[in-house]
Amino acid sequence: MTRLGFVLDSGSCIGCHACTVACKSEHDVPLGVNRTWVKYVETGVFPDTDRHFSVMRCNHCDDAPCMAICPTSALFRADNGVVDFDDDNCIGCKAC
Template structure:
């Protein structure tokens, strides 16, 4: 079985509850976000609107971050989750440049890349 998630960005109101929940679940340091809410202004005053879009790892089928990692710290599991071994990471940032979703960052505590792991610890039974 391969996992997936659905986010209807049309219903996003920019509350950042998803970002806060993720930071809490993974003890992400202050000033760092693995998940963030992108805001785009559309139209011209006075007819403007703000569009929100949740940005996070999409666990790509052919993940460019996995392909580019020189030490194979990123890998795709059998269930489709793109996971990460920070013990292998050398902090070269190649994965950050390759990701089309800007979903990786350097963890200031470990100086290695980090990303959403689909809360794999919650789906493993």
């Protein structure tokens, strides 16, 4: 089976969350649920500080723990190998 993945230049991330918004819009992700999120780490001491961003995404794991923990079985593996969800069954509990 073909495996899909993401390629991104994390050095270009400015923490704007446009990727999160685009993912939610494209895949009709319910309110309160995120498949993409931006983490950041702040370093240094004022006034010499810096903020480093890291984009986190669903990795469509072979043994996806989110599928096992979902109380409504809203998460499932599609025929193309992508971990997908049925938004009608998702209750937004954030266990995934």
